Structure formats: structure tokens, C-alpha cells
Amino acid sequence: MSFKPIRLLPLLLGLGLFAEGVLAQFSVVFGDRDHLDNWIAQGNHFTPFNLPGNPENAVLVCMKDSGDYYMVSFPGGTGSQAQPNVVKVGTSLHCVASFDFSGAPLPYTGLIKGLRYLQCLADGSCSFSFPMSAPPLDRVDAGMVELPQAFAAAPAGTAGPPPPLLPLFRTVPLPPGYPPSALSGFTAGCDPANHVGFLLVEHSTGTLWAVQACNGTRSSTGIPVVSNPLQVAFTPDQSMALVTSFDGAVNFIDLASLRPVATLSTPGDHPSGIAISSDGSTAYVTSFTNSGALLTIDIASRKLTNRLPLAFYPQSVFLSPDDSLAWVTFPFSNTVTVVDTLTATVVQTLSILTPYGVAFNSTGTRAYVSSRQLGLVQAIDTANYSTIKSVPVGAGPVEILIAPDDTFGVVSNFDGSSLTVFDLTTFATSTVRLPSQPLGMAFAQ
């Protein structure tokens, strides 16, 4: 007899408990309300229809606990016939999702923020609703969605039709110069009361730009930091941002005033990557030099507390969810070094060609490392550092994000100007093109 809730409960929970709650905290959403209005007005069916206005897209991601997700994208284009693309990964036909559809462009002034619900039934039909209660969104829209007959995702690594083009939802104008080199997002995402949603690091001018996540408004003045800034990280309480400057400094930025409040000089070291412990006490910084090192900084005292010599040119550092391990990428020596943070000693060195980004699932049992040259994301079992799967993604994958409910990951393919979503269970992938090369990414609530 094997009736045990240990098996049963996940099924129960998958119908609406944790997966949903997690999802309610964030989304990967691009889009605007106009398109949805038209879509709904046309009978709530996924049938070809005209997308008026500017070429903007909506990508709606629905997930569940078992890793299934549906991604619906609306190819844009003024007056074009738009055939929505629906991608389904996985086998389950139940899908519950709620997420924030933020980012409503003008003329909508109200914040679009509400729960969405998508349910796909055994006959292949899906229902989809948009409860929007805040004025002027004073009505409830709901309808049935007819999924196209052929929407199975191509297995990972197989050739398929060119991915759909996903125009940028919004671009944030920046002063002329090099493109921003890093982006870090608040977990709070689109919050009208919060004037900072993202920080863009402009390497060439030594400037940070704060961007409001709701409407894309950039701060009127930049935040000056020590020259050649590279990466930024927020403290968990989101009171402070720490920014590495290649020219020998770590900048402490007060996020309430958007002003630098302190600078820690690192003579002889060139700060590059940065990660902050979940208790906000410690920052780990890589020194991108030929005598590379991992620097440990006590954030309260703003002092350097340890310098662990490593191989040459460590670029970025990523902390495991329990903060016990720091994974350091060495793109020049094609390795990832894992450091025990308690003893500041090396635990393991992995051989991965041109590693760039690292991300973990919520429990830290899996690590995902992008290999830029190979165009892969490697899924690694952290118990013993064995590779579970090498997932082909787009060209030149760099940064990786993992959904908080551990259903999917997103990798930005810099060289291929695309984003790839990969399922964490099946490793099936779906790629959308972007009009420019993506680098930094952040989930907006």
C-alpha cells in the first residue's frame, strides 16, 4: 500500500497553493493594456486579429508546480495580422497562474496590477481572466482561449522555425555612450511608491541610473560613482546598493536618497562581480586581475575582512541560497570555482567553457551555469557537482534567472539577441528574438 500524502500533497498544492503564491510575486511580462483590450474585445479567443498602435507585444507566462508553463506571445506590428504564438511545455493540462501585468503605457495612468488566471483543460481549451478592480479598470474580463492545435515546443536542441521577434516593450533613454553593463532589480518590482525599480550601470561614464519599474521613468540625474563601474547588488532590505568599480572601489549607494554614502577603496584590486548575503551582512566581490581574488566585505563597517587569492580574472560571484557557497566564474580560464564562505576555502573547481552567469533553484540543489561560447546552460547537481543536463539555448548566453517557484529559467543570449526560456524539469526550451543584445535581466515582481 502506498497511499501517502507525501505523493498526494504536491498534487493538491499544485492546484493552487505554492506555485501560485510564488508566481504572484513576479512575472516576466512585456506588454500593454491596449492589446489585451482588443484581444478581449474580439471574443476572448486566440484568433488572428489586428494589433493597433505601436509594435508592442505581450508575453504571458503561466506556470505550475510540475514545471509546465504556457507562453503566449503576440507578435507586434502596426496593422499587422498577428497570430499569437502559444508554447506549451510539459504534459499536464492544468495550469494555474497569477501574475502581475505591470507596465501599462499611457494613456493608462492607473497601475494595472491584479491576479490572472489561466486554466487549461483536458480538451485543450483554456480559460483566462483578468480581474481588474482598480479604476479605470472597472470591469472584469474573462473568456475562453482556444489553443492552436500544434503548439508543442520543439525539444531542446532541435532545429525549428526562427523564433518570433519580441520587440522591446519599453526602452529607457540613456545619454549617449556605451550601453549599460548591468541591471539589478528590486524584488518589489513595480511599486508606484518606490522610485527605484532598477539600477542601470553605465560603465563608460561612471554613472548609475535609477529606473522606475512601473513606467520606465529614468532618474533625472545620474548617480556618480568611482570610474568604470561594473556590477551592482542590492541589500536584502533594499536600503543600499553596492556597486563595483573596476578602478579600485566598491561604492555604497543609499537607495532612499540615491546618493553615494561611502566608498571602499581596494588598492591593487579591480572589483568586478558582487553578491550580497541574504542577511545583508556580507558582500563578496571578485577582483578582476591576473592575481584574482575573492574579497569579503563587512557591509555594516564597510571594511574589507578577507581576501582569498584565486586564479586569474574572476569575473562574477553568485551565492547559493543558504549563503554557504560562493560560485565564482572565470571566463578566461574556463572554470567555475566554488568557495566555502565559512572558511574562505575552495570546495570545487568545475571546467566550463567561458562561464558567465550562475543561478540556483530555490533550494540550492541545482545550479545553472551559462557557457557563452558553447551556447549552453549547464544544469549541475550541487550535491556532487555533476552535470545533469547541458541545455542548448541561444548564441552567447550570459545572465540567467530562475523563477522563484523553480519551474523555468530565463537566459539572455547576448550574441543571438534573444531570450531563451528553459523548463527546469524537461529542459525544453523556447526562444524569442529581441531587437538588440540583452545582457542584464531582472524579474519585476
Added chain:
Amino acid sequence: MLRASTAVVLFFTLSLAWGQAPAINYRGVVNAASMAPQGLPGGAIAQGSIFTISGSNLGPAAPVAATTFPLGSSLGGVSIRVFQGNTSVNALPLFVSSSQINAIMPSNAPLGMASVQVTYNSQASNASPVRVASSVFGIFAAGNTGFGPGILQNITAQNQPGNNLLAPATRNQTVTILGTGLGPITGADNVAPPSGNLPTQVEVFVGGQSAGVKSSGRSACCAGVDQITFTVPASAPLGCWVPVIVRTGGTTVSNAVTMAISSDGSPCSEPANPLAQAFIQGGNIGTLMLFRAAVHEDTGVLAPVDVSNDVFYYDFAAVPSNPFAYAFFLSQPPAGSCNLFMQAGDFWTNTTPPPANPPARLNPGSSFTLTGAAGAQNLTVDPAARALYLGTFAPFAPGLPNLLTLNPGNYTVSSVGGAAVGAFQAQLSMPATFSWTNRDQISPVDRTKPLTLTWTGVGPQQSVGILGGNVDLPTNSSAIFFCVAPPGSASFTVPAQVLNVIPAARANALRSKGAIYLFNMTLDDGAPLSVPGLDSALAIAGHLQGRTVTFQ
């Protein structure tokens, strides 16, 4: 020529073996008895206790065990260092192999966060973090999983037989628990253990009842092993799976194991569990269930969410005879008591290890028919799965159709049978749901105080099951309690010693998964079912209600 080739091969093989440094797995150091993950309150390693290291190349391919005193600091070429800053002590290896080491944490090991490092054949492993405490007790379990039937001995005038389903203890009988982690000793750890009690305060709870502790100290049998001798309370519940937990120092709770208790020492019985005897004695058994699950989520979401689902559950299995048989739901605790589970993984998403002795599934076929007042519904199921969703309703999403089907009333489940299960019909009566009357008042939960849950609408003969706990995602740790309220009761109080094991919620709500569920689908709520090919089967219909909570 042949000899030369062989030599080369041997040399090459040896070189490879020699060249691979030992590696301790991530989170690979745990109490050898409880297996509690480090992220839980009971996940520390006590001074003087036995701990387990898992990894690769940790020691010789052929395992080596220490057999004589004094124990050395090296065994089979393996030594273990425990260090904290400039303080370093050597653990005492008891068993070494390539993938696992069991060793004694020295009584003078530094308290707090420390590191463990293995050296094998002069090559050092990575340092692995460990939290060292003065006492954290773990009870050995028969399945080496940290839960299920424990290693206990029934003390009689003649001998000390092991407690199991066929050899239970009786009330008022003296019983000894074997475990590890009572705390340090003043003498050397590498010699025969000292006799007598250790100073650590020890409490034993049997089926939730406080038991009188007669002694607690090192076992004479083995280094690092502790034994606690207690008297089974006169009020202890009878049953095959009565939970036993140990609290040390008034604060730290062990893993829970189970023991069998009967009135006269004869094989245990579970009158309220129709499947128990077949499960213990071996046979083919099955469960059918119709239930509605309603969950309320208000933690870590933008707005409260309610979702209800109707579920058809089917499970058929062949189980072997086993005096230590244990399965999560079949081995439910006696009414009025709680069991505990401390495991690595996310319990709610099924990443925890399976219970001991997983039975072999039987194929019931893929076609069922559910007939109720609304008519007949064909159910095509995956025989390898266990559940089929019948419908959903999510009132938080206006406009969504209500697809629930299991409204109160009578239902018939018909099956044409499968490869191993014959055709049958089951009659089930879906009751009206019960009301969890204090659902909205219990969160946050203070883990230091008892938690009372109240409900109405449950029949006088019905039991209510309670499942709750928290998952600490960053440390991949789960602590779960499973309680059964007495039939007909309208409330149940989860004891503080049960809540003590639950990890506190993180400030970031997305990093914890705290929840409590109530359900009137315990085994005594079911009706026997006759199914060709099965020795015993049960049909249950009921409701499950759940909500997210924050454990503080």
C-alpha cells in the same frame, strides 16, 4: 608482455584513485540517527555524537569499521578534522568507505559554526560547514531514514527484545531508546563509554504523553551511542505506530520514530485502520478516495487566493510482510497524537526521500466511471499515477467557471479492472464540508506555544487529520507534523514540542513554505471495499482544507 601491460593498467588505475581528492557533498554532514538537515533546529551535530559524512573518494573502496578500543583518529587511511578558526580537533572515525564516513564528533569540539574536513591518503577534502551544539539528540530508525519504527528495546526480566510491530511494548513497561547526541562526556571519546547518566536534561514523549525517564547516558554497547531508558506511560495510546520523541535541554527536539504498544505485548493492532493488518502482514491493498481540497493562501501573495479542486485518488499496491513496515499515511499516528518528519528537500513538492519500504504499485487499469447525481463521468487515468483532477474553482478569478463536481451526495466509482486489480464498484458518500473555525486567526504561529485548531461539522465518529509544517528553501529543509484528532472532537492542540522542530519563516516570504491542512479523510473515516485481487481495500470521501501560515 602481458605482465607488463597489467602492471601499466594497475599503475594507471592506482594513479587515478590516488589522484582523486576526497570531496564532501554539499550539505553532506548530518546526525547519523536523525539525518536531520542542517537548516532545521535539530540539524546541528552534538558534541560526542555520531555523525555521517557523505561524499566521494572519502575513503577506501572496501569499507573499514573500527572494532576495538581505543579508537584512533585515523581509520583505513581516513582522518577527519573539525575546526573553527585556529581551533582544531580530530573526529573519531567509526566506519569509513568511499562514499560515507561515520565518526564521533569530539566532546571538546568547538561550539557554533565549524568546518569538517576529511583527509584520505594524505589528500584533504573541501571544508564542509557544520553547526556544533552541546546536545541535539537523534533516534536511530530501523529504515535509516530518521523516521518510522525506531531502534528501541523492550526491557523484560529475561531479555531485551527489539520493539517492532510483532513485538510491541506494553504500558508501564521499561523501554530503551538508542540514539546519539545527548552531549559531551568529560572523559575520552576514544575509549569504552562511561556508564551513568549524562547531565543533559532529557524528556521523552510517547504518543504525546510525557514518559518517566529512568536513565540517559552513553550506551555500553558502542562509542558515541546513547541510550535513554524510560517507562511507557500508563496513558500512552496503543497502536503500531506510536510516535516517540526526545527533547533535550528543554528546547531541542529529536526526530520522531515510532514504537508499537499493545495491551499485553502481543502483535500490535490498529482497530481504526482497516488496512493496517494487511500492510504489516503483507498482501495486496488499495485505497480509493474522492475529496475536495480547498486552500487559502495569504502569505507571499499580492492578495489572498482561494482555490478548490476535486480529486479522484487511487492507489493499489503489493506490500511484503515486514515487522518494521511503515508508510506515511498508512502508519498514521494514534488519535490524539502527532508524528514528526525532518527531512532534506521540499516536502510540499515531493522532493523528500520516500518512506521506508515503498511498496510495489499494482495496475488498476486506466478506466473508471464516476457516477453521481449529475450523471456518469468517464475517468481515464494513468495507472502509474495516483490522482486525477476532476475540476477546479478559483473564486479569486471572477468569470472563471466553477468546474467542481464532488458536491455532497452519493457516488459510485466503477472500474473494469486492470492487469492486477479486478473489476469493482465502490459506493462513497461525499459529506458536506466541515468548517475550520479559527483558520483565519492562527497565523502567525508561535512555535514556542501549543497551537489549538478548531472546527465544526465533523461527524461524531469522524477523525480529523492535521498536517502542517514549513520548508526552509535556502537550506532545502522540511519539518512536517502529522496529527490525528480523536473521533468526534472539535479541536486539537498541537503541542509545543512538536512545533519546536519547525523552522522559522524567513523575512522573504518566498523563501519559506509554511502551511497547515485539516482533513476528514483519515483511515478510520474510510469504508472497507471488496476488490478482486486485493486482500484489503478502503474507500474514503471527504474534504481537505488548508492555508498558508507563517511560523515564528
